[in-house]
Amino acid sequence: MTPVTLTKKDFKSDQDVRWCPGCGDYAILNAVQSVFAEMGMDRSKTVIVSGIGCSSRFPYYMSTYGFHTIHGRAPAVASGIKLANPELDVWVVTGDGDALSIGGNHFIHALRRNVGLKVMLFNNRIYGLTKGQYSPTSLVGAVTKSTPNGALDNPFTPVSVALGAGAAFVARSVDVFGKHLTETIKAAAQVKGSAFVEILQNCNIFNDGAWMHVTDKDVKDDSIVELRAGKPLTFGKTSQFGLRLNGFDVQKFEIGKEGAIDDCITWDPGMPNPGLAFAFAQLAEREMPMPIGVFRNVERANYERAVHQQIAEATAKSGQGDLAKLLNSGDTWTVS
Amino acid sequence: MSTGTSPTAPKTEVVEEVVIRFAGDSGDGMQLTGSQFTTTSALVGNDLATFPDYPAEIRAPAGTIPGVSAFQVRFASNDIHTPGDAPDALIAMNPAALKVNIKEIKKGGLVIVNTGNFGAIDLTKANYTYNPLESHDLDAFQVVQADLNKLTKEALAGLGLDTKATLRCKNFFALGMTYWIYSRPMEPTLEWMKSQFKKRPELVEANQRALKAGWNWCDITGVFQSRYEVPPAKLTPGKYRNVMGNQATALGLVAAARLSGLQLFLGSYPITPASDVLHDLSKFKNFGVVTFQAEDEIAAACATIGAAYAGNLAVTTTSGPGLALKGEAIGLAVMTELPVVIVDVQRGGPSTGLPTKTEQADLLQAVYGRNSEAPLCVIAAKSPSDCFDAALEACRIAVEHMTPVILLTDGYIANGAEPWLLPDVAKLKPINAKFRTEPTDFLPYSRNPETLARPWVKPGTPGLEHRIGGIEKADGTGNVSYDPANHEFMCRTRAEKVERIANFIPEAEVKGAQSGKLLVISWGGTHGSIASAIEKCEAAGKKVGWVHLRHLNPMPRNLGEIIKRFDKVLVPELNLGQLVRLVRERYVVPAIALNKVQGRPFMTSELVTAIEKELA
Numbered sequence: 001m002t003p004v005t006l007t008k009k010d011f012k013s014d015q016d017v018r019w020c021p022g023c024g025d026y027a028i029l030n031a032v033q034s035v036f037a038e039m040g041m042d043r044s045k046t047v048i049v050s051g052i053g054c055s056s057r058f059p060y061y062m063s064t065y066g067f068h069t070i071h072g073r074a075p076a077v078a079s080g081i082k083l084a085n086p087e088l089d090v091w092v093v094t095g096d097g098d099a100l101s102i103g104g105n106h107f108i109h110a111l112r113r114n115v116g117l118k119v120m121l122f123n124n125r126i127y128g129l130t131k132g133q134y135s136p137t138s139l140v141g142a143v144t145k146s147t148p149n150g151a152l153d154n155p156f157t158p159v160s161v162a163l164g165a166g167a168a169f170v171a172r173s174v175d176v177f178g179k180h181l182t183e184t185i186k187a188a189a190q191v192k193g194s195a196f197v198e199i200l201q202n203c204n205i206f207n208d209g210a211w212m213h214v215t216d217k218d219v220k221d222d223s224i225v226e227l228r229a230g231k232p233l234t235f236g237k238t239s240q241f242g243l244r245l246n247g248f249d250v251q252k253f254e255i256g257k258e259g260a261i262d263d264c265i266t267w268d269p270g271m272p273n274p275g276l277a278f279a280f281a282q283l284a285e286r287e288m289p290m291p292i293g294v295f296r297n298v299e300r301a302n303y304e305r306a307v308h309q310q311i312a313e314a315t316a317k318s319g320q321g322d323l324a325k326l327l328n329s330g331d332t333w334t335v336s
Numbered sequence: 337m338s339t340g341t342s343p344t345a346p347k348t349e350v351v352e353e354v355v356i357r358f359a360g361d362s363g364d365g366m367q368l369t370g371s372q373f374t375t376t377s378a379l380v381g382n383d384l385a386t387f388p389d390y391p392a393e394i395r396a397p398a399g400t401i402p403g404v405s406a407f408q409v410r411f412a413s414n415d416i417h418t419p420g421d422a423p424d425a426l427i428a429m430n431p432a433a434l435k436v437n438i439k440e441i442k443k444g445g446l447v448i449v450n451t452g453n454f455g456a457i458d459l460t461k462a463n464y465t466y467n468p469l470e471s472h473d474l475d476a477f478q479v480v481q482a483d484l485n486k487l488t489k490e491a492l493a494g495l496g497l498d499t500k501a502t503l504r505c506k507n508f509f510a511l512g513m514t515y516w517i518y519s520r521p522m523e524p525t526l527e528w529m530k531s532q533f534k535k536r537p538e539l540v541e542a543n544q545r546a547l548k549a550g551w552n553w554c555d556i557t558g559v560f561q562s563r564y565e566v567p568p569a570k571l572t573p574g575k576y577r578n579v580m581g582n583q584a585t586a587l588g589l590v591a592a593a594r595l596s597g598l599q600l601f602l603g604s605y606p607i608t609p610a611s612d613v614l615h616d617l618s619k620f621k622n623f624g625v626v627t628f629q630a631e632d633e634i635a636a637a638c639a640t641i642g643a644a645y646a647g648n649l650a651v652t653t654t655s656g657p658g659l660a661l662k663g664e665a666i667g668l669a670v671m672t673e674l675p676v677v678i679v680d681v682q683r684g685g686p687s688t689g690l691p692t693k694t695e696q697a698d699l700l701q702a703v704y705g706r707n708s709e710a711p712l713c714v715i716a717a718k719s720p721s722d723c724f725d726a727a728l729e730a731c732r733i734a735v736e737h738m739t740p741v742i743l744l745t746d747g748y749i750a751n752g753a754e755p756w757l758l759p760d761v762a763k764l765k766p767i768n769a770k771f772r773t774e775p776t777d778f779l780p781y782s783r784n785p786e787t788l789a790r791p792w793v794k795p796g797t798p799g800l801e802h803r804i805g806g807i808e809k810a811d812g813t814g815n816v817s818y819d820p821a822n823h824e825f826m827c828r829t830r831a832e833k834v835e836r837i838a839n840f841i842p843e844a845e846v847k848g849a850q851s852g853k854l855l856v857i858s859w860g861g862t863h864g865s866i867a868s869a870i871e872k873c874e875a876a877g878k879k880v881g882w883v884h885l886r887h888l889n890p891m892p893r894n895l896g897e898i899i900k901r902f903d904k905v906l907v908p909e910l911n912l913g914q915l916v917r918l919v920r921e922r923y924v925v926p927a928i929a930l931n932k933v934q935g936r937p938f939m940t941s942e943l944v945t946a947i948e949k950e951l952a
């Protein structure tokens with residue numbers, strides 16, 4: 001086969017993109033298209049499945065196969081596609097409401113089974129499409145159309161939910177961090193089992209600036225820590241801060257003053273014990289920096305492969321099924 | 337097999353048919369006993385029909401009324417359609433089983449009672465304030481009392497089994513008795529025991545001994561004055577096997593996969609009485625069947641849609657409450673026009689209702705139970721073996737017309753068994769599954785001029801990449817469209833596509849009178865009861881026409897014309913009147929409803945009475 005160089009354009013569909021101007025979804029679409037081009041993905045073998053929400057319009061804008069399903073059910077539809085044809089590269093695009101509220105069950109079970117799906121959750125901490133109700137990732141106190149006096153219930157952290165479900169690959173990135181985002185998507189694309197990527201996304205209409213406290217130019221160096229495999233966990237404008245373990249807890253310290261660089265945790269997403277990944281999933285909720293990057297990347301038996309393996313083994317053992325024999329099995333008798 | 341010689345050799349009477357009911361506690365193995373009796377009767381060539389009736393609770397408190405489990409078998413030398421109304425014989429393993437079942441036994445019938453379980457406590461558990469064996473309750477019956485507990489213990493003495501394991505064999509003692517009374521061979525069950533307890537030789541020995549002891553006890557004691565013989569039935573020549581509805585459904589689905597050359601995908605979530613289809617298909621791995629036990633019915637339906645989209649023969653199986661959960665997803669299948677088969681093994685409802693009992697009350701849910709205009713094809717199976725043909729038909733319509741199809745069966749035919757004249761595989765009609773691969777002029781929502789089916793495209797096909805979804809489609813391109821005129825056009829097109837299925841299905845056939853006073857229209861699992869009732873009426877010289885519908889949406893194209901030939905239409909159903917509404921609405925006739933919702937099938941006599949009333 002002669003290698004063809006693909007460009008971003010090759011992954012654009014002929015449909016007009018209809019997100020609000022300034023919506024974070026544009027940047028994500030752009031990142032996905034460039035990753036797909038760069039990786040030379042086969043359009044005809046790629047299927048993008050989504051639920052319902054602004055984010056879930058995604059498949060219409062890609063030139064691959066696409067299925068815009070119903071609210072929350074994309075992981076289930078995608079599981080069926082992948083089980084029916086494991087050769088397909090199946091991606092799921094979902095929102096915080098779609099994946100964690102109405103579709104919570106399918107989301108955790110797809111990850112638990114480790115179906116070979118790449119799930120991208122666009123987390124804008126709001127219901128965008130239905131015009132601004134609070135979502136399961138909205139913070140306590142969030143004032144939205146349905147919580148005029150402030151939201152009362154405690155939010156989910158998507159990364160924790162994914163880790164809790166036993167996901168083998170869990171990552172987080174940000175709509176506006178172009179390079180980080182493309183790298184994260186690329187890493188996810190190479191996973192054989194389920195890959196989960198939370199993408200912090202700005203809904204500039206109903207929840208503008210939801211991630212400003214971590215993504216804004218002025219604060220991001222101090223408020224974000226990048227999880228890089230094999231690298232010590234440092235952050236700050238001049239990497240002056242480090243993160244170290246203190247008993248079972250993660251502690252922030254100033255390098256040089258409160259400890260040495262060697263005290264920093266060296267990040268290893270392949271750790272069999274998910275404990276540290278869990279601790280990091282919740283870090284930002286504790287006035288600590290927001291970790292982005294790959295939290296966890298371990299090998300686990302892949303569900304659809306195992307399913308087809310069982311079929312292959314049964315066929316090898318008892319031979320290709322013979323329909324006439326099957327119908328005639330059991331106690332039969334002849335009437336003449 | 338028999339060893340002793342009877343004091344006075346009983347006479348053997350040849351009878352056309354017998355209905356026998358085994359009843360005991362749910363822990364007594366009555367379902368197993370009944371199905372062994374059924375298999376043996378099938379092997380001797382009887383026509384037969386069964387009616388397993390068991391509680392929803394796995395083990396209701398032992399010995400109580402709610403814990404009673406029963407299995408009725410009718411075996412005959414003539415052509416029968418139902419498990420029979422009133423049993424000729426009852427085997428009652430405890431007082432509760434006697435109490436629940438005695439009212440339905442034919443007067444003069446045989447009642448075998450296990451007195452081993454008639455102690456004071458047993459009587460109390462069954463809410464008896466007296467011992468019915470010492471009362472006049474059973475005066476109308478031929479009662480045979482035997483302490484099966486004691487007799488089984490004696491038979492198994494020396495085997496070293498504990499009392500509990502020993503007593504567990506008493507159902508086979510009872511089965512041995514019935515084999516003697518009805519002149520059945522013991523060999524099939526003896527063989528079955530060998531394979532069933534392959535790894536436990538002591539259990540093979542124990543169960544075989546119990547079976548033989550039951551037989552011998554009858555032979556030696558001379559308690560029974562007569563034995564009966566039911567000669568083989570004059571069935572259509574060919575090879576037969578005994579089949580239950582759920583089994584036949586599973587086999588039909590596998591056959592459809594073969595006939596279409598597609599991989600079979602089943603997405604399902606366990607629910608009574610549908611789970612056996614999932615169990616059966618999970619065993620057929622060497623047929624390339626993918627079974628997926630999803631996290632709930634919604635996921636099962638959605639995964640099935642995904643599999644259909646990816647080009648599999650995609651099926652989801654459930655019962656009423658599950659169908660309710662699948663509703664939104666089925667709407668997506670309607671919108672995306674994907675071939676999905678939904679099997680609903682109906683049970684008593686609403687809500688959890690009567691999970692183990694039968695009903696036909698999901699018809700309107702199947703036809704209408706989705707938001708907005710969401711037409712799809714609905715068909716129904718009429719008997720256990722017919723589930724095979726119905727499953728094939730559902731798959732054929734789904735694939736050839738690119739539409740979801742709901743196949744309705746019910747608990748009665750799903751768990752009931754009958755002899756099945758095995759089809760010649762070579763003669764089964766292929767299912768025409770075509771995938772579009774040609775990129776030139778490809779439009780995802782273009783249509784076959786005859787069927788209006790849209791093209792089926794497997795993702796993975798180069799040059800045909802496209803997007804589908806639940807938002808309204810523009811005619812042809814399938815792009816998102818909010819255009820008012822397009823929406824109406826698409827709604828009408830989807831409806832028309834389903835209506836046009838009528839051009840591809842057989843016309844309805846009227847049995848009996850072709851015109852006249854009364855036409856009976858029925859559907860689904862009531863077929864057997866109605867066939868018996870119509871035969872009875874005809875034998876009595878009454879003129880009545882009968883149409884039993886396989887296709888409920890759309891209905892056969894000549895049904896309206898048939899209805900016009902009759903003065904009255906009677907629609908018997910196990911619900912409060914669902915098909916009758918469809919008939920009234922579509923053909924604008926004052927169809928008369930005959931309804932029963934007791935979780936039980938119609939009795940032939942109930943139907944005969946109703947038909948006679950309308951003819952009077």
Ligand SMILES: Cc1ncc(C[n+]2csc(CCOP(=O)(O)OP(=O)(O)O)c2C)c(N)n1
Nearest residue numbers: 052053054055071095096097098127128129
């Ligand atoms: C069954 C069903 N219930 C409710 C809705 C309405 N609905 C559509 S999108 C949505 C929430 C979307 O929020 P999210 O998943 O966060 O996506 P976003 O729009 O923010 O990208 C809701 C409630 C629906 N489409 N279907």
Ligand code: SF4
Nearest residue numbers: 020023054128203204
């Ligand atoms: S409502 Fe918010 S999330 Fe939706 S398109 Fe507009 S900006 Fe984006």
Ligand SMILES: [Mg+2]
Nearest residue numbers: 095096124126
């Ligand atoms: Mg959202």
